[in-house]
Amino acid sequence: MQSNYEFVGGYPTPETVRNAYDDADLARAVQAYKFFYPTVSFEGTWRGNLAEVVVPNKVFPLLEGTPTQLVFTPNSDTPYSGLPLDLVEGPMVVELPPGPLMGAANDLNQRWVMDLGLPGPDAGKGGKHLLLPPGYTGPVPDGFHAAEATMNRVLVLIRAIPPGGDNDAANALMKSVRVYPLNESAEWKAPTWVRLKKGDFTPLQWETNLQYWKVLHEILEMEPPYEAYRAYYGDLAGLGIVKGKPFQPDARMRGILEKAAQLANGQMRVQSFADRRPDRIAWSDRRWEWATLRPENGTFDSDSYLDLDARAKWFFQAQVESPAMFRRSAGAGSLYWLGTRDQSGAFLEGGKQYKLRVPQPVPANLFWSVTVYDAETRSEINSGQGYAALRSMFELKGMKGEEITLKFGPSPPTKGEAGWIRTVPGKGWFAYFRIYGPAEAAFNGTWKPGDFEEA
Secondary structure (H helix, E strand, O other), X not given: OOOOOOEEOOEEOHHHHHHHHHHHHHHHHHHHHHHHHHHHHHHHHHHHHHHOOOEOOOEEEEEOOOOOEEOOOOOOOOOEXXXXXXXXXXXXXXXXXXXXXXXXXXXXXXXEEEEEEOOOOOOOOOEEEEEEOOOOOOOOOOXXXXXXXXXXXXXXXXXXXOHHHOHHHHHHXXXXXXXXXXXXXXXXXXXXXXXXXXXXXOOOOOOOOOHHHHHHHXXXXXXXXXXXXXXXXXXXXXXXXXXXXXXXXXXXXXXXXXXXXXXXXXXXXXXXXXXXXXXXXXXXXXXXXXXXXXXXXXXXXXXXXXXXXXXHHHHHHOOOXXXXXXXXXXXXXXXXXXXXXXXXXXXXXXXXXXXXXEEOOOOEEEEEEEEEEEOOOOOEOOXXXXXXXXXOOOOOOOOOXXXXXXXXXXXXXXXXXXXXXXXXXXXXEEEEEEEEEEOOHHHHOOOOOOOEEEO
């Protein structure tokens, strides 16, 4: 196949010059969009928190995942909090009490910094976790689990397992987490907590337009550069996005950047929901896929390369990376499977009725759930039902037998609404099947859920 470039005597024609630069800039922008999507996505989470009266280092949120929030694939299994910490003034300590707490810290590049609680080095026994700003050269006292972030802004996700399904007790346990500067002054005041019931914690309003690039430039201006991203900053520089310089694209570049945002976002959507990689398959006789494609670690690193496709797929539909979330071994923190298709291979539709057979017991040492998400927003489906998850600790607690059948569709089942999630006609949806504290049967094929079947 020949290109549409024309050369006369070895030199490009004026039309070829225009076409070549347009093509090169568009290709560069598409790749840059995908690479920096985790950063821009987490900026959406950060700003969403601040818009709901949260203050870094001072006022922390308590949340329970519901359809009233826009959050990429949150869980409703436990109450949780995302502690926004700003390390610009120095290291911060997150001190966890003993108990059923699970946590992971990601900086605003959405890079894993450390695990805390049950999946972390303190293993649920309580401990002091020290978050260091980028380039920190000061002393690290004994008795701390320390890790350095690549950005000054860090979000610490903490979940509390509700004892006996008591969410109030779980929230009280999270509020007992202490946060304070390593070099605490006499003026320091302990942070307060606020319960959030709504909010937009996503980049949805930016992700297909020029605002995406404006936000990315604002992030570069606020944060120190990360040396490992040096080549990727070079791609941005070729698009006129440079730290310390104004972002002023001309009409040509604005058009290219807007087109790139739409193309790249569409390509990421295709990859997330119509993946072609063979290693996505969880079981050869099922439609379920691994929600994440890299089980080795929490940073998408293979032996010899950064798995950019696995990284893009995960961050298009989810937030926060952690080895405990991705590990495929018994006793890992959690395990996620992605369901986008029914038994026949068709995408799940909100106007159809489905059933899902789940053999019992599910190999979960802690608990398990199935959560339904809107394919457009990647947030919990808002059908007016008030919830979008079926959880072993709550909705499914009384269901017994060798197999239970969960139901999904726009109309309630004829025999009552237990174990049913309402979907919305005209909206595609997908599900996460989550297992916390997975046992060996979750990996060796001796247990597996059924596929979604049209009912």
